[in-house]
Amino acid sequence: MLRDYNKIPYLLLTPGPLSTSPSVRSAMWYDSCTWDDDYKNIVSDIRRRLLHISDCDPSMYTTVLMQGSGTFGVESVLGSSIHKKNDCVLILVNGVYGKRMVDIVDTLELCHVVCEVDENQSFTYDQVKDVLDKAKEITHIAMVHCETTTGIINALEPIAKLAHAYQKHFIVDAMSSFGGVEIDMTGLSIDFLISSANKCIQGVPGFSFVICKKEKLTTLCKDNAKSLSLDLYGQWREMEKDAGKWRYTSPTHVVLAFHQALLELEEEGGIAARSRRYTMNQHILSNGMRALGFESYISTDLQSPIITTFLEPERIPGTLKKFLFKPFYTYLKNHGFVIYPGKVAHTNSFRIGSIGHLFPKDITNFLSHVKSFIEEPTLSIVS
Ligand SMILES: *Cc1c(COP(=O)(O)O)cnc(C)c1O
Numbered sequence: 001m002l003r004d005y006n007k008i009p010y011l012l013l014t015p016g017p018l019s020t021s022p023s024v025r026s027a028m029w030y031d032s033c034t035w036d037d038d039y040k041n042i043v044s045d046i047r048r049r050l051l052h053i054s055d056c057d058p059s060m061y062t063t064v065l066m067q068g069s070g071t072f073g074v075e076s077v078l079g080s081s082i083h084k085k086n087d088c089v090l091i092l093v094n095g096v097y098g099k100r101m102v103d104i105v106d107t108l109e110l111c112h113v114v115c116e117v118d119e120n121q122s123f124t125y126d127q128v129k130d131v132l133d134k135a136k137e138i139t140h141i142a143m144v145h146c147e148t149t150t151g152i153i154n155a156l157e158p159i160a161k162l163a164h165a166y167q168k169h170f171i172v173d174a175m176s177s178f179g180g181v182e183i184d185m186t187g188l189s190i191d192f193l194i195s196s197a198n199k200c201i202q203g204v205p206g207f208s209f210v211i212c213k214k215e216k217l218t219t220l221c222k223d224n225a226k227s228l229s230l231d232l233y234g235q236w237r238e239m240e241k242d243a244g245k246w247r248y249t250s251p252t253h254v255v256l257a258f259h260q261a262l263l264e265l266e267e268e269g270g271i272a273a274r275s276r277r278y279t280m281n282q283h284i285l286s287n288g289m290r291a292l293g294f295e296s297y298i299s300t301d302l303q304s305p306i307i308t309t310f311l312e313p314e315r316i317p318g319t320l321k322k323f324l325f326k327p328f329y330t331y332l333k334n335h336g337f338v339i340y341p342g343k344v345a346h347t348n349s350f351r352i353g354s355i356g357h358l359f360p361k362d363i364t365n366f367l368s369h370v371k372s373f374i375e376e377p378t379l380s381i382v383s
Contacts, residue, residue, distance in 0.1 A: 010333055011362060014340045015148045015176050015307045016199040018356030020261070024202060027260035028253040039252065040244030042259050047239070049262045053271055054178075054185045054193075054211055061185070062217060064210045064236045067250060070175045070196035072230060073208025075104045077171055077192045080221040080232035082110045082140055089140040090115060090131060090168070092123050092159070095149030096343055097173060101142055108226050113138055119150050119344055120298055125158035132166050140169040146177040146304045149343045150297060151351065153181070153304035160188035169216060175199055175208075176306050180278050180355050182271050191216045197254055200274065200306075200355055203261040206254030278305040281354035281363050288367035289352075292374060293317025297349055306355050307340070312348035316374055325350055328373060335369040 012019045032039040047063045054061075066073050078101065082089055088111035091101050098116075105112045113135045117123060123143075132138060141163050146153050156172065163170035171192045174183060178193065179200030185193060192212045198205040210232060217236060225231035229248065238247045268274055282305040286296055289310055294317065297309035316323045325341065328350075332339055342349030354363065 010336045010338050011358060011366075012338050012356060013353045013358070013366065014338060015351070015353045015355060016196070017205050018198065018202065018353065019358060020202055020204060020257070021264060021357045024204070024257050024261045024264065024357075027256045028204070030256075032252040032256065034250055034252060035245060039255075040242070043239070043244035043246070043250075043255060046255065046259050046262060047244075049266075050209060050211060053262070053265065054183065056185050056211060060213060060215075061211060062214045062236065062240075064212070064217075064232055064239065065246065065250075065255075066208050066210065066230070066232070066235060067206075067246065067248065068208060069205060070173075070194065070199070070208045071100060071104075073194040073196060073210055074101060074173055074175075075108075075227075076208075076225075076230040076232045076235075077194055077210055077212075078104050078110070078142065079108050079226040079230055080224055081169060081171070081192060081216070082108075083220075083224060084110060084226070087139040088112060088135070088137040089142055089171075090128075090135070090138045092128065092141070092143040092154070093117075094121060094123070094152065094154065095119050095144065095147035097144045097147055097149060097175070101144075101173065111137065119147075120152065120302075122152060122154045122302055123159065125162065128159060128162055132162060132168070138166075138168060140171060142171040143173070145172055145174040145183070146181065146306050148176040148307055150309045151304050151307040152298050152302050153177070153306075156183070156188050156190075160190070164189055169220065176355075177304065179265060179271055179274065180306055181275055181304065185211065197258045197261075200278075201258065201261050201265060202356055203258035204254055206251035207258075275305065277359065278354050280360050281305070281358055282308060284360055284363045285352060285354055285367070288363070289370070292367070292370055297344060297347070307351050307353045309342060309344060309349045309351050312342070312350060318374065331373045331376070332366070332369055335372075337366050337369065 050063045090113045093116040169191045178195035196208040197203040221233035294310045313323050340351040
């Protein structure tokens with residue numbers, strides 16, 4: 001059966017893949033040759049633009065694109081920058097993606113120290129300083145910026161300050177925040193920042209990218225990878241040597257879509273403007289949900305504009321009917337919106353994203369369907 005591709009069945013209120021613009025999707029309409037200049041020029045332009053939107057001096061910083069989803073990018077950075085014998089990484093954990101970095105270094109058998117706090121808490125300067133004072137073997141610090149598990153934003157400034165003071169290499173998983181939240185790469189002296197095509201740049205899934213200091217890439221990562229295909233330095237060298245060439249087959253259609261997405265980000269007014277739109281989306285969402293009787297899991301001061309976790313109420317707000325995620329999800333899907341199940345440990349919750357090709361009117365529209373779900377007498381299960 002052929003689908004009608006002109007009809008969009010629903011918007012994704014999820015943190016990636018997310019809803020993209022029709023023009024980003026149509027950029028994938030033709031096939032490219034990976035060693036032809038037309039294609040390689042697009043790749044090089046992407047690399048230039050990534051440095052430009054993050055305000056990075058191209059003489060100091062560089063970018064590497066890496067096949068695979070975001071995790072491949074994180075694994076590539078950890079596996080390439082950490083030395084098996086001489087190095088040890090401190091990983092800050094308050095959710096699934098921090099834990100995933102621990103899984104990566106466990107698998108690669110790299111020395112690591114973990115500093116873990118509750119999923120609705122972030123790390124303080126003193127906590128991390130304490131660990132650094134005790135564990136002298138630490139050479140790298142790795143953290144997640146927006147922990148997509150909950151939507152909490154972990155402040156980069158205090159950790160960046162410590163990384164600088166203690167001279168540690170600083171790695172940031174900014175997967176779900178880069179492009180949607182302003183990040184001062186240079187001011188924070190971030191050594192490696194990782195993000196992917198299908199998050200706030202609003203492209204489609206297929207590759208991750210790393211923005212990093214040239215000096216760190218060339219000194220730490222050369223001949224240090226634990227995997228052939230995830231060798232960050234090897235990929236960079238190829239992209240530099242043969243301007244815009246990836247080492248192995250690249251996701252050509254995804255690359256074209258990403259290039260278009262970068263142009264559209266610029267057209268919107270850059271990261272600052274996009275961040276304002278996401279923030280507006282998130283405010284309308286959380287205020288609207290609160291008015292309907294749903295409580296957020298993360299306190300307002302730590303809430304990102306990216307995704308919001310709501311606690312599952314016992315009963316559908318204002319009624320005696322039991323709240324169940326599945327009928328709620330299905331009802332919203334049938335009305336044009338896909339939401340995300342929760343990921344918080346020990347607490348029933350669900351998540352709603354505010355990123356992607358989504359505008360305040362979409363969120364308002366979404367809220368009207370949540371309201372009609374609450375008022376729907378037949379769909380809900382009477383306890
Ligand atoms: C999406 C995401 C990742 C990568 O997940 P993939 O499924 O591999 O794309 C990593 N970290 C964070 C914070 C994310 O939001």
